[in-house]
Amino acid sequence: MAGRVAGKVALVTGAARGQGRADAVRLAQEGADIIAIDIAGPLPGVDYDSPTPADLEETVRQVEKLDRRIVAAKADVRDLDAMRAAVDGGVAELGRLDIVVANAGICIPRAWDQVTPQIYQDTIDTNVTGVWNTVMAGAPHLVQAGGGSVIIISSAAGIKVQPFMVPYTTSKFAVRGMAKAFAAELGQHHIRVNSVHPTGVNTPMGSGDMQTAIGAAMATYPRLGAMFINMLPVEGTEPEDVADTVLFLASDESKYITAHELAPDAGVTEF
Numbered sequence: 001m002a003g004r005v006a007g008k009v010a011l012v013t014g015a016a017r018g019q020g021r022a023d024a025v026r027l028a029q030e031g032a033d034i035i036a037i038d039i040a041g042p043l044p045g046v047d048y049d050s051p052t053p054a055d056l057e058e059t060v061r062q063v064e065k066l067d068r069r070i071v072a073a074k075a076d077v078r079d080l081d082a083m084r085a086a087v088d089g090g091v092a093e094l095g096r097l098d099i100v101v102a103n104a105g106i107c108i109p110r111a112w113d114q115v116t117p118q119i120y121q122d123t124i125d126t127n128v129t130g131v132w133n134t135v136m137a138g139a140p141h142l143v144q145a146g147g148g149s150v151i152i153i154s155s156a157a158g159i160k161v162q163p164f165m166v167p168y169t170t171s172k173f174a175v176r177g178m179a180k181a182f183a184a185e186l187g188q189h190h191i192r193v194n195s196v197h198p199t200g201v202n203t204p205m206g207s208g209d210m211q212t213a214i215g216a217a218m219a220t221y222p223r224l225g226a227m228f229i230n231m232l233p234v235e236g237t238e239p240e241d242v243a244d245t246v247l248f249l250a251s252d253e254s255k256y257i258t259a260h261e262l263a264p265d266a267g268v269t270e271f
């Protein structure tokens with residue numbers, strides 16, 4: 001079987017749509033079978049549309065169209081027991097696990113004094129504890145396989161502050177550190193752990209009332225709008241652009257890259 005990740009099995013969280021679906025499809029195009037996990041239901045506190053079970057089914061359809069196997073499960077990354085059950089079930093069916101993409105996340109932009117304790121908690125629970133739960137559910141299987149690659153989806157907001165997102169920025173810096181901490185200890189098992197830091201990506205995260213929420217926050221200090229500008233002359237990137245970075249980190253082409261941050265960020269973090 002040809003392909004840059006042929007014969008491997010990849011776990012992707014947040015796989016119902018957006019970047020998670022693109023990651024699942026790109027990895028499948030290169031020969032991987034997929035364990036796809038998503039809450040596929042109402043997201044806490046967000047301004048944009050929540051995903052549905054039909055979204056997760058569409059990911060299944062797209063992967064199966066590529067003649068790859070996929071096991072999909074509706075689970076909440078905030079629930080460690082549910083994550084372990086879903087991942088263990090997928091591995092029992094597909095035989096092994098080599099790649100973990102901790103992608104599920106939420107973003108609730110607000111001016112600093114409009115952030116409620118609930119917004120703060122939901123963001124940290126999903127974006128930090130959810131990533132920890134994902135690695136804890138997946139890593140034992142990578143140890144079992146004799147090695148693998150863990151890819152944590154942070155954000156440009158995990159390298160350079162993005163304004164009007166105190167909880168989100170906090171969470172994305174946190175998982176950048178988490179990646180390095182896991183990389184140190186998992187290295188002995190030939191497991192690499194890296195973080196990915198995209199700039200704005202055109203996904204359903206930008207749907208619904210998201211632009212209104214960002215606009216309202218921006219109005220409190222418009223000068224900070226410049227912090228979102230990319231160095232390259234593009235306003236946004238596509239999920240497939242980030243999936244190419246994920247594929248590189250999943251494949252053996254990056255076999256000596258670990259504890260590293262890779263930024264498909266169009267230069268925003270240096271601008």
Ligand SMILES: NC(=O)c1ccc[n+]([C@@H]2O[C@H](COP(=O)([O-])OP(=O)(O)OC[C@H]3O[C@@H](n4cnc5c(N)ncnc54)[C@H](O)[C@@H]3O)[C@@H](O)[C@H]2O)c1
Nearest residue numbers: 014016018019038039076077104105155200201203204205
């Ligand atoms: N869109 C952007 O501009 C952008 C930029 C940089 C980083 N990111 C990050 O990329 C990742 C993917 O985001 P996206 O743009 O594809 O957004 P998205 O909202 O389209 O997709 C995120 C997916 O994660 C799932 N999810 C959220 N909370 C979950 C939970 N508790 N349990 C299980 N699944 C859950 C959602 O259901 C959804 O399918 C996120 O971590 C996000 O923070 C996004």
